[in-house]
Amino acid sequence: MAKHSFHISTEWPGLRNDTGTLSSEHFHTKISIPPEMDGPGIGTNPDEMLLGAAATCYIITLAAMLERSHIEKKDLTMTSEGIVEVEKGVITYKEIIHRPILSLGSAASEKDIALSKKLMLKAEQSCMITRALKGNVSVKVDPEIHM
Template identity: 30%
Template structure:
């Protein structure tokens, strides 16, 4: 087995929610700050967005692979995701992440099979598995 290394570099200036930073990933730079809902500057994306995005991108690729392997009709898919933060501000906790897949080009007579595939993808996506036990990670209604 080979170990893979991924590296990002972040810079930050400012105190707490009043600061902002940039995150360098591969050849891209992403601006980030605390979200407005938490009193932040809302510059670029938030750490919450990045967490939701990491899980969602892994989940979408995993789901597409599972649908293809199971020979379920799919042209492409989209995934809407939402994260729930509770206890703000005294005991802020990222408590839940829900993915809502939409299968484009799916066969509605196989709804149950798509729902099973969606749950399997949640359980197999290695980024999603990284949050298991810490965040309630769910699959919402699968749309066709």
């Protein structure tokens, strides 16, 4: 069994409503509490980072599945929404909704369209991040295919 480690460095020099930094080998950004949670909203935050992890994992997984299935795509874009609930002062990440938009070439057959839609739904189940969230955060896909 192969194992991989990923590394992040964080620095938080102040108190609750201050800002810190988040760094890895490939990025460096400021972090703070989002304004929706009475923070300064500077840089990114844990909620966006979780949504970003789920979104990037999903879209990369979908692109790989389309490639392996020899589906010729013109374009693949997506918006994702993270829904957080506050109840009695407890903040809970409840749901992620991915809205991928896949544009296929004009030569795409009905079979290609059907397989693409199946893969758009299956990619969510195949994504490592979604599997890590399973049982805690609901992840849904609302796919759209264009010709």
